[in-house]
Amino acid sequence: AQSVAQPEDQVNVAEGNPLTVKCTYSVSGNPYLFWYVQYPNRGLQFLLKYITGDNLVKGSYGFEAEFNKSQTSFHLKKPSALVSDSALYFCAVRDAQGQNFVFGPGTRLSVLP
């Protein structure tokens, strides 16, 4: 069965500092990995995905994520955080044969001015 873990409920960073939001996964076969962001009173918005190829994936709003197959991780990163990045972030996984997505519990990112 597929599963996703986001080991940190909350991540606090200062504006201008780099940020990392962690995600590890378990899936049989090759994974398709996704990051979504949720702002208050909004639905989830797609940020980026890893399907195959380069392990470093670039997405919206300056975010990127690094796929590490040996560590089964897909951490979300940004070189310089903005206060407006404060939101709830979800990692999700789908296997190549899977019908559905499995979401992690979410990590709340707070960027402090």
Add this chain to the structure above:
Amino acid sequence: DADVTQTPRNRITKTGKRIMLECSQTKGHDRMYWYRQDPGLGLRLIYYSFDVKDINKGEISDGYSVSRQAQAKFSLSLESAIPNQTALYFCATSDLLSVNEQFFGPGTRLTVL
């Protein structure tokens, strides 16, 4: 995302009442999903539909039912609402390709008293 709409956006109801949440999409996607979001639990799949004649139970379908009235419409019903169904409910869509992401509606906040 304006391509996926949900009504109502907020609803307060009483225990035992029947409630229907509606979802419409203009993305032309075949696949539609209903999730509920609870703090610390992420998104959990209630039901999903891959076309008008296809309905499948998700992880937490007990106490819920769905109807796929058309390709663009997917409704979620709570037959007899109970307080632990208080949550944020999201509709999502995706196309046929496993590599592609889901698109989410803005959510319905349901409170059962």
